[in-house]
Amino acid sequence: MKRNGIYFWIGAALFLAGAMLMTQVIGNQYPFFACYVILQFIVLAVAWSILGGYAGYVNFGTSAFFGVGVYTAVFLFKATGVPLAVQIAAAAAVGALMGFALGLLTLRMQGIFFSIATIAATIIIETAITNWRYVGGASGIQLQRPAVMAPFDNYVEMLFFVQAVMVVLAVAISRYIQNSWIGRGLQALKDDELAAECTGVPTLRLKLTACVISGALMCAAGAPAAMYLQYADPASAFNLNYSVSALAMSLIGGTAHWAGPVIGAILLGVTQQLLTVTISSEVNVLVLGVMLVLFVVAAPEGIIGLIRKVRSKRNEGEG
Amino acid sequence: MFSFELLLDAVVIGVLLGCFYAAVSLGLSISFGLLDVPHVAHPAFLVLASYAVYFLNEHYGVDPLLAGLLITPLFFLFGLVAYRLYYETFEKRGSDAGVRGIAFFFGIAFIIEVLIILLFGVDQRSVTADYVGKAWRLGDMRIPFRLVVAFVVAAALTILLTLYLSRTFMGRAIRAVAQDQEALRLMGANPIRIKQWAFGIATAVLGIAGALLIIVAPVEPTLDRTYIGRTFCVVVMAGLGSMSGTLVAAIILGVAEAIVLTLFGASWAPAISFAMLLGVLAVRPQGLFGRRS
Numbered sequence A: 001m002k003r004n005g006i007y008f009w010i011g012a013a014l015f016l017a018g019a020m021l022m023t024q025v026i027g028n029q030y031p032f033f034a035c036y037v038i039l040q041f042i043v044l045a046v047a048w049s050i051l052g053g054y055a056g057y058v059n060f061g062t063s064a065f066f067g068v069g070v071y072t073a074v075f076l077f078k079a080t081g082v083p084l085a086v087q088i089a090a091a092a093a094v095g096a097l098m099g100f101a102l103g104l105l106t107l108r109m110q111g112i113f114f115s116i117a118t119i120a121a122t123i124i125i126e127t128a129i130t131n132w133r134y135v136g137g138a139s140g141i142q143l144q145r146p147a148v149m150a151p152f153d154n155y156v157e158m159l160f161f162v163q164a165v166m167v168v169l170a171v172a173i174s175r176y177i178q179n180s181w182i183g184r185g186l187q188a189l190k191d192d193e194l195a196a197e198c199t200g201v202p203t204l205r206l207k208l209t210a211c212v213i214s215g216a217l218m219c220a221a222g223a224p225a226a227m228y229l230q231y232a233d234p235a236s237a238f239n240l241n242y243s244v245s246a247l248a249m250s251l252i253g254g255t256a257h258w259a260g261p262v263i264g265a266i267l268l269g270v271t272q273q274l275l276t277v278t279i280s281s282e283v284n285v286l287v288l289g290v291m292l293v294l295f296v297v298a299a300p301e302g303i304i305g306l307i308r309k310v311r312s313k314r315n316e317g318e319g
Numbered sequence B: 001m002f003s004f005e006l007l008l009d010a011v012v013i014g015v016l017l018g019c020f021y022a023a024v025s026l027g028l029s030i031s032f033g034l035l036d037v038p039h040v041a042h043p044a045f046l047v048l049a050s051y052a053v054y055f056l057n058e059h060y061g062v063d064p065l066l067a068g069l070l071i072t073p074l075f076f077l078f079g080l081v082a083y084r085l086y087y088e089t090f091e092k093r094g095s096d097a098g099v100r101g102i103a104f105f106f107g108i109a110f111i112i113e114v115l116i117i118l119l120f121g122v123d124q125r126s127v128t129a130d131y132v133g134k135a136w137r138l139g140d141m142r143i144p145f146r147l148v149v150a151f152v153v154a155a156a157l158t159i160l161l162t163l164y165l166s167r168t169f170m171g172r173a174i175r176a177v178a179q180d181q182e183a184l185r186l187m188g189a190n191p192i193r194i195k196q197w198a199f200g201i202a203t204a205v206l207g208i209a210g211a212l213l214i215i216v217a218p219v220e221p222t223l224d225r226t227y228i229g230r231t232f233c234v235v236v237m238a239g240l241g242s243m244s245g246t247l248v249a250a251i252i253l254g255v256a257e258a259i260v261l262t263l264f265g266a267s268w269a270p271a272i273s274f275a276m277l278l279g280v281l282a283v284r285p286q287g288l289f290g291r292r293s
Helices: A002-025 A031-051 A062-079 A082-105 A114-131 A155-180 A179-189 A191-200 A203-222 A225-229 A240-253 A259-278 A282-297 A300-316 B005-034 B042-060 B064-091 B095-121 B145-167 B170-179 B181-186 B190-214 B221-238 B243-265 B266-283
Strands: B135-139 B143-145
Touching: A002 A155, A031 A062, A031 A155, A031 A203, A031 A259, A031 A282, A062 A082, A062 A114, A062 A203, A062 A225, A062 A240, A062 B095, A062 B145, A082 A114, A082 A155, A082 A203, A082 B266, A114 A240, A114 B221, A155 A179, A155 A203, A155 A240, A155 B005, A155 B243, A179 A191, A179 A203, A179 B143, A191 A203, A240 A259, A240 A282, A240 A300, A240 B095, A259 A282, A259 A300, A282 B064, A282 B095, A300 B042, B005 B042, B005 B190, B005 B221, B005 B243, B042 B095, B042 B190, B064 B095, B064 B190, B064 B243, B095 B221, B135 B145, B143 B145, B143 B243, B145 B170, B145 B190, B145 B243, B170 B181, B181 B190, B221 B243, B221 B266, B243 B266
Parallel strands: none
Antiparallel strands: B135 B143
16 A cells, blocks of 8 residues: 555656656647646546545536636636636635535435536526626636746646646545545445445535535636636536536546546547547537447446456456 | 516416426426436437427428427337336446436437537527417517417326326326336336336427427527426426426426516526526425425
8 A cells, every 4th residue: 555655656746747847848839738628627537536436426516616616716817816826726715615515505415316406506606607797797708818937938838737736636635535534434325325324424524525625626627727718708617518528537437446537537538639629529529428328338337447357357367 | 667567477478488398397207207217318308309390390391399299209219219228227237327327318418419519500490380479469468479389288288198197007007117116016017118118208298398399499409408407497396206296396487487587687597497496405305296205
């Protein structure tokens, strides 16, 4: 276990160093534009998996948290012009609060009722933002990027690196939860909530914790998006595609292990980037839907499950 | 400013609109309410039906209501296949069907949405018929004729389905399977075939509901997202599986929407059904006429 931990942090450090190196070496802007989106989806999928994967509560509110993150950043930037780091921290705080409130309201519901309630919350928040003139209302708001900080010579490169840091943060948190008593408790209540409650697992408290952490990460992932696009409008910030993407990436990767959502997000994210460039964004959503249905039907444990199956077969063959 | 006439206007329109909402929710009331299938793709099926009606109307000049009737058998078969697929992949395997079942239907909904976009484009589509666009004048009140058509058809549909579920053998079997599947199995009946039949009926109703949807207002591929709120709000508020309850709940939603629309404007409209849904789930999850208390 301990050696595993060392390997993990070495890997994380290498990943960040690589990202940093990329910003210093590559001059072309396009890789950063594309990779930023993939990194953003990794954070969203990992965050989704904390509640959806470990606890088995299918959250369709990813877009709600993402959108609130975007608009927290927009509001702060317009009102005070605080730097990006503060915007992200504030978004995380708002996301945690929102996760807490939403969790209190909805986590007593089970199965489809919880899922529907999270969609409901998304639409309600989107409507409220649409009617809020200060942040642009339905027509959206243009944003001017401030000057970039050293050592980056371009704002997108900086956003890329910031998102990479968030990936490491999200994965580290998810990994910690999986290996700690929180993860075991969530696993127990996923299998049988009543039995878990009876044996003394504080189910509601655990679910709330998961919802708060997941919400904070999703909001934080959304905060830099406003600066990335230099524009924000409710219809795209709260687009249901974020919810389905996060869900699909987690389920396709496999939710039993923290690496599942990462694998799923990279796989789908890269495919999407290639499809968007070569064909069209509609086909891109179609592929997402088809892959989700295929995996849910044919490989319910996701890619992680497939890998485990192959491994155990090989072990049987040797033994 | 706000006056009594305006309120009366809103209530009348709301009742008509409510009956229409009942028509589009009846299928979900069977599939989700009675059969416990997490059918999030129901609104997507509905929009698909609307586009089928649009296609028949645009290219062959078929009357929208007739077109709705024509596609009903197709949708019945579609429903049979869809349930079979769902049963074989999820219900049969049992464990953890909830999470994946929802994801499955959401995936299906997305696929339908994109297919519609690829086939028909993202523009709004509407149908032409004699009764679309005209209005009745009742004193100072102006009632769009399309809403009246929707009202009449929806009321007939609700009565027919209620009768079907309470009077016919198959209808009673459907209600029985909702109450106790094991008991039915012990009586020597096959619950799966009854459920499949019920899901077929639930999907078939969407043919006509889809026709009403495109008669009442133009449709666009992503319209199903709004109707997730409306249909689930109606079904949950009604109490799962109650047909008459569906009508009452739909009228409550229709009136609430019409009043908020007159008071605050159209930009708040999408949130109403979702807010009511959230409220019902939080305060009275068994609904107004719930079968489970």
